[in-house]
Amino acid sequence: MASTDRYPRQAATLALAHALSAAERGLAVIPLSRTKLPALRSPHRDDPVPAGPPCHGECGRLGHGVYDASTDPARIRELFGAAPWATGYGIACGLPPHHLIGVDLDIKSDTDSAASLRALALRHRFTVPPTIIVLTPSGGRHLWLTGPPDVVVPNSAGRLAPGIDIRGAGGYLVGPGSRTAHGVYATAPGTARLAPAPCPRSLLRLLLPPPRPHRSGGAVSTAGDAHGRGLVQFVLAAHEGQRNTRLFWAACRAFEDGIGPELTEDLIAAAVRTGLTAREARGTLASAARMTTHRLTTHRLTRDAPGAPDAPDAPDTPG
Structure with a gap:
């Protein structure tokens, strides 16, 4: 039995060593399985579909994929200790x-x-x-x-x-x-x-992504206009328990209106003032960027399909 177990143990040891070396260079890492996927399964895999944005580790458990990534040696050892089958590592x-x-x-x-x-x-x-x-x-x-x-x-x-x-x-x-x-x-x-x-x-x-025209008047929106300032204020008004949800909603609106990249640092600064970490805020913004790009692409495909009705989008409201 020892001989058959030796290779997996060696692979896991080497993976951890390489991950720790990368972390020394300032690269945040997570353990990966032989399939190149995160080695730890999501702790929310059996949860009901959430009404708000997905958890990025706020629950305190391991298994949030790239959002678990860390440069802290102790944290990295904890991640690899929870996934002894890991044979590689991912760099966030x-x-x-x-x-x-x-x-x-x-x-x-x-x-x-x-x-x-x-x-x-x-x-x-x-x-x-x-x-x-x-x-x-x-x-x-x-x-x-x-x-x-x-x-x-x-x-x-x-x-x-x-x-x-x-x-x-x-x-x-x-x-x-x-x-x-x-x-x-x-x-x-x-x-x-x-x-x-x-x-x-x-x-x-x-x-x-290319900037999108502002939906009112057709002019290109900028991060410094009233709309951008309103989104930042919306995040600043968040109370505990709604900080991530408000940031996600505001980021989606910003990316939809083509001002996401310009407004990113303002939104992050606002989120940090409400109690989120900069890392949590960047993760939420990245999720909003991905979801908005996917939603806009799907909408265009549906809108441009033969026989698609010319119906306006339903208005979005904060959750």
Whole structure:
């Protein structure tokens, strides 16, 4: 029995060691299983569907995926201790100090993602700087870049170009040294000692959702107008028990109106004043960005479908 148990124990020990090493560089980590998914199951998997935003760890239990990510060695050991079957680790994107952005160049038979990235760089006049590159077992590559602290880059799959996925706020990258069912992730030669490079401005613009016209009057809204200030005040008026819900609602309205990126820091500052941590607030904003993007896309598809009725959207009200 000891011989059959040795390999899983060694893999878990190596995964923890790699995760602790990454944390020393300021990268928040979580344990992953051999399927590349978070190793700990959600403590809310059997709960009824919540009326408000999903729990991001406010309950105090483990199992909230990327929202469990930490740079604290004691916390990391606790996470891996609760998941002794973990064989890898994930690195949370979008968190300080690096505000990591992952460019995932997938390898598929009908797609040359590297050529697509080169074409984008030529068309939009940017150069991908020397940075950390992680080689995946399938032959793909993960490019690590850093973003500005006041910008929330959403996750996307194939939106930038076929075969190119983006890991942003609320997402994670499989860390080098992780062992999965398909093989081991490894740092490309010559890049292990590099720091993640700043994302070129032209590329960063491509990663952000385009601003949407304001629904009243057609003018583009800005973070400094009455609407933006009203959303910030709405968050500031939150009492205990409704802080996260109010922040989520305000963030959804901001992203719907195209002022989410500009209003991000104001909303975070307001949420911190009500008692949330900056990390909790950023997680809620990332969820709002993802949900709003999905909802707007679904609405457009439904609206543009043949025979779709021309009915106005139902008004949103805070929960």
